[in-house]
Amino acid sequence: xxxxxxxxxxxxxxxxxxxxxxxxxxxxxxxLDEGERRHLEACTANALAIEPRRKLIxxxxxxGRLYIIKSGWxxxxxxxxxxxxxxxxxxxxxxxxxxxxxxxxxxxQSTVALTRCTVSPLSREEFEGIQRNFPRLATALFLMTLHxxxxxxxxxxxxxxxxxxxxxxxxxxxxxxxACRRGLADGGQIPFPLTQEDVADCTGLTTAYVNRILQxxxxxxxxxxxxxxxxVLDMAALGGxxxxxxxxxAHWQGQGGGC
Amino acid sequence: xxxxxxxxxxxxxxxxxxxxxxxxxxxxxxxLDEGERRHLEACTANALAIEPRRKLIxxxxxxGRLYIIKSGWxxxxxxxxxxxxxxxxxxxxxxxxxxxxxxxxxxxQSTVALTRCTVSPLSREEFEGIQRNFPRLATALFLMTLHxxxxxxxxxxxxxxxxxxxxxxxxxxxxxxxACRRGLADGGQIPFPLTQEDVADCTGLTTAYVNRILQxxxxxxxxxxxxxxxxVLDMAALGGxxxxxxxxxAHWQGQGGGC
DNA sequence: CGTTTTTTTGAGCACTATCAACAAGTGTGG
DNA sequence: CCACACTTGTTGATAGTGCTCAAAAAAACG
Numbered sequence: 001x002x003x004x005x006x007x008x009x010x011x012x013x014x015x016x017x018x019x020x021x022x023x024x025x026x027x028x029x030x031x032l033d034e035g036e037r038r039h040l041e042a043c044t045a046n047a048l049a050i051e052p053r054r055k056l057i058x059x060x061x062x063x064g065r066l067y068i069i070k071s072g073w074x075x076x077x078x079x080x081x082x083x084x085x086x087x088x089x090x091x092x093x094x095x096x097x098x099x100x101x102x103x104x105x106x107x108x109q110s111t112v113a114l115t116r117c118t119v120s121p122l123s124r125e126e127f128e129g130i131q132r133n134f135p136r137l138a139t140a141l142f143l144m145t146l147h148x149x150x151x152x153x154x155x156x157x158x159x160x161x162x163x164x165x166x167x168x169x170x171x172x173x174x175x176x177x178x179a180c181r182r183g184l185a186d187g188g189q190i191p192f193p194l195t196q197e198d199v200a201d202c203t204g205l206t207t208a209y210v211n212r213i214l215q216x217x218x219x220x221x222x223x224x225x226x227x228x229x230x231x232v233l234d235m236a237a238l239g240g241x242x243x244x245x246x247x248x249x250a251h252w253q254g255q256g257g258g259c
Numbered sequence: 260x261x262x263x264x265x266x267x268x269x270x271x272x273x274x275x276x277x278x279x280x281x282x283x284x285x286x287x288x289x290x291l292d293e294g295e296r297r298h299l300e301a302c303t304a305n306a307l308a309i310e311p312r313r314k315l316i317x318x319x320x321x322x323g324r325l326y327i328i329k330s331g332w333x334x335x336x337x338x339x340x341x342x343x344x345x346x347x348x349x350x351x352x353x354x355x356x357x358x359x360x361x362x363x364x365x366x367x368q369s370t371v372a373l374t375r376c377t378v379s380p381l382s383r384e385e386f387e388g389i390q391r392n393f394p395r396l397a398t399a400l401f402l403m404t405l406h407x408x409x410x411x412x413x414x415x416x417x418x419x420x421x422x423x424x425x426x427x428x429x430x431x432x433x434x435x436x437x438a439c440r441r442g443l444a445d446g447g448q449i450p451f452p453l454t455q456e457d458v459a460d461c462t463g464l465t466t467a468y469v470n471r472i473l474q475x476x477x478x479x480x481x482x483x484x485x486x487x488x489x490x491v492l493d494m495a496a497l498g499g500x501x502x503x504x505x506x507x508x509a510h511w512q513g514q515g516g517g518c
Numbered sequence: 519c520g521t522t523t524t525t526t527t528g529a530g531c532a533c534t535a536t537c538a539a540c541a542a543g544t545g546t547g548g
Numbered sequence: 549c550c551a552c553a554c555t556t557g558t559t560g561a562t563a564g565t566g567c568t569c570a571a572a573a574a575a576a577c578g
Contacts, residue, residue, distance in 0.1 A: 078416050080502060086416045103405050108507050109412060131398065138397070139390070145404050146362050152411040153347045153368060157337050159418035160345045160463030164566070195524060204419030209566055211526060243339060248367050423534070454556060465535055470558060 036134055043130070044068050044120035050113040052193075057098055057111040065123045066098035072117025073193050076109045077201065087201040089148070090175065090194075092182050096144065102127070114193040150248045159204050162243065167203045168213045169242035172223060176232050177249045180259030192230035217241075295393055302389070303327050303379035309372040311452075316357055316370040324382045325357035331376025332452050335368045336460065346460040348407070349434065349453075351441050355403065361386070373452040409507045418463050421502065426462045427472045428501035431482060435491050436508045439518030451489035476500075 032040070047070060050056055057063050059079060074091040088109055091097055101107045102124060131138045151174070158170050179190040194202070200210040217223045222238045224231040232238055291299070306329060309315055316322050318338060333350040347368055350356055360366050361383060390397045410433070417429050438449040453461070459469040476482045481497045483490040491497055 076412075078412065080416070080420060084420050086419045088412045088415050100405050100408055103402050104409070104506070106506070108409055132394070135391070135394075138401075142397075142401055142404070143362050145401070145408070146359050149359055149404070149408060149411065150363070150367055152408065152415070153335075153337065155415055156347050156411070156418060157339070157345045159415060160460075161339060161343050196526095197524080201419075206567055207524090208526085208568085211524095212566095215526085247363070247365070455558095456556080466556090467536080467558085468534055471534095474558085 032136075036137055039130070039134060040137070043122055043126055044070065047118045047120055050074075050117040050119065052113055052115055055110050055112050056117075056119065057101065057107050057109075059108065059110040060106050062105060063098055063101040063107045065121050066096055066102070066127055067111075067119040067121050069093050069095050069097065070118045070120055072119075073114040073191070074111055074117055075114060075198065075202075076111050078109045085201045086204065087198065089152070090178075090202070092178060092184065094182055096141070099141075099145070114198065115191075147250050154248050164203070164205055164209060164213050165216060166242050167205070168199060168210060169217060169222070169238055170244055171199065171202055172217075172230065172232065173235075173239055173242045173244040173246075174249070176230065176235075177246055177259060181250065185259060188233075188235070189229050189231045191228060192225060193228055291395075295396055298389070298393060299396070302381055302385055303329065306377045306379055309333075309376040309378065311372055311374055314369050314371050315376075315378065316360065316366050316368075318367065318369040319365050321364060322357055322360040322366045324380050325355055325361070325386055326370075326378040326380050328352050328354050328356065329377045329379055331378075332373040332450070333370055333376060334373060334457065334461075335370050337368045344460045345463065346457065348411070349437075349461070351437060351443065353441055355400070358400075358404070373457070374450075406509050413507050423462070423464055423468060423472050424475060425501050426464070427458060427469060428476060428481070428497050429503055430458065430461055431476075431489060431491065432494075432498055432501045432503040432505075433508070435489065435494075436505055436518060440509065444518060447492075447494070448488050448490045450487060451484060452487055 048067070050072070056067060056074065059077075069091055071093050073093075074095075074097065076088045076091065076097065077085050078088060079085050091111075097111050097119075098107075100109075131141075154170075154174070158167050162170060175192070176185070176190055179185055184190055196210045196214065197207045199205075199214075200207045203210065205213070214223075214225065217238075218225075220237075222232070222234050222241065224233060238244075307326070309331070315326060315333065318336075328350055330352050332352075333354075333356065335347045335350065335356065336344050337347060338344050350370075356370050356378075357366075359368075390400075413429075413433070417426050421429060434451070435444070435449055438444055443449055455469045455473065456466045458464075458473075459466045462469065464472070473482075473484065476497075477484075479496075481491070481493050481500065483492060497503075
């Protein structure tokens with residue numbers, strides 16, 4: 001309904017690392033050949049800019065294409081009738097969104113930008129072309145989906161069986177690891193565009209309570225959050241609190257910088 | 260460690276519906292051709308029987324093959340150090356389990372039989388053979404995975420944002436719909452092999468509390484559970500309590516008997 | 519600088535967990 | 549067919565985690 005949710009324009013100044021983020025991920029995964037790489041680059045050539053808090057995909061509306069995130073963070077959300085919201089997944093640069101929509105006539109969840117984002121749209125036809133003509137890419141896609149399922153499973157455990165402090169701590173640990181793997185970390189620091197309300201919607205808690213939990217984690221000198229940046233001060237300790245085990249985070253994605 | 264968790268023997272007397280369950284699902288989905296169907300049948304010819312409560316896949320141990328459930332119900336679980344357990348997914352006849360294991364050296368979750376089950380093992384080689392030689396089957400597999408992701412997302416919402424009564428009600432609604440689609444329903448009734456402890460582990464609640472919730476649902480004449488059978492007495496009312504929307508349950512799987 | 523978003527704080531209470539004990543099933547072997 | 553063991557379901561009293569509902573303070577934004 002809001003036509004202006006997305007604006008078609010070139011990204012202002014994409015950093016080299018981000019442009020080939022996806023190809024990078026696939027490459028480390030499979031060692032792409034020249035043709036595969038070139039096709040992938042071609043598909044992701046054009047870009048779309050999305051402003052923070054804008055919706056790229058809207059729950060309940062049809063969505064015929066997918067998007068590859070070139071830069072920025074997004075979340076997929078579902079809204080209940082009474083207004084409460086659950087964040088289903090957090091998507092980082094290199095992730096693909098909207099695949100799930102391909103098999104449903106209407107999107108089951110919304111996709112919202114946390115930061116300014118640039119994405120490459122991919123039509124259903126282009127996507128199916130890749131599936132048909134580049135079987136190895138199709139396999140890689142499949143593996144990415146499986147990896148995402150593993151993360152979802154971990155979220156189920158988090159939501160179902162951990163109390164608030166471990167629950168929040170686990171989210172932070174996971175994001176740290178995932179961001180790190182994508183080369184977004186800078187010495188224990190990662191960008192952290194989530195508001196406390198977002199954290200609450202990830203963890204199934206209230207904003208007010210999340211605030212208290214974060215204070216607690218800060219008081220114990222485990223983390224620091226300022227200027228939309230998360231610093232994990234004591235990885236081992238935070239991991240201990242969270243009951244975190246990193247084994248579900250993609251192991252095959254190479255060690256992109258010591259994480 | 261327990262070698263006797265599985266026993267290699269023929270199923271006692273498989274009902275026709277179950278044998279071709281998988282082919283059935285795929286068929287409705289894509290209209291398989293003769294070769295595809297025959298290959299699928301061939302792959303799922305041999306069977307393995309599993310006793311109730313036995314583990315087919317054990318968390319932390321390597322798992323090189325997958326299994327297609329021909330009959331019976333299973334659950335995938337993750338266990339925390341303190342013994343608490345979260346059920347991640349419920350698997351019905353026709354589901355494939357262990358795909359996630361393919362991309363990890365060790366299984367991230369256990370798979371436990373709720374009832375006596377029969378499954379067809381599929382080696383990694385056979386699986387990759389299907390992927391390579393039957394692209395349409397590969398696509399179908401991919402779509403099944405996406406469908407499972409949609410269910411996982413719904414579980415996240417359930418665990419994160421619904422209080423106990425809607426939460427349990429939602430689980431029951433989902434199982435009813437899913438079972439119905441697989442032709443397991445018999446006029447508002449479905450088999451219900453979950454104990455209250457299992458329900459608790461699905462919903463992140465305590466056994467004691469689940470007991471009270473179920474009493475409440477019975478008191479309101481919404482459901483009845485006896486003899487391992489769930490009867491939904493008032494579908495609309497239960498769906499209302501649950502905040503259930505069926506749109507995430509596979510729509511493309513045909514209407515297998517009015518559900 | 520005013521406006522909006524985000525973070526922080528307080529008091530009270532509701533929902534759900536805990537723990538323990540008991541009842542009712544279920545299955546097994548004698 | 550009964551006796552026994554074990555699993556599953558049920559109940560009660562109590563504690564505690566996390567929610568509600570403001571409202572204020574601080575930060576971000578244009």
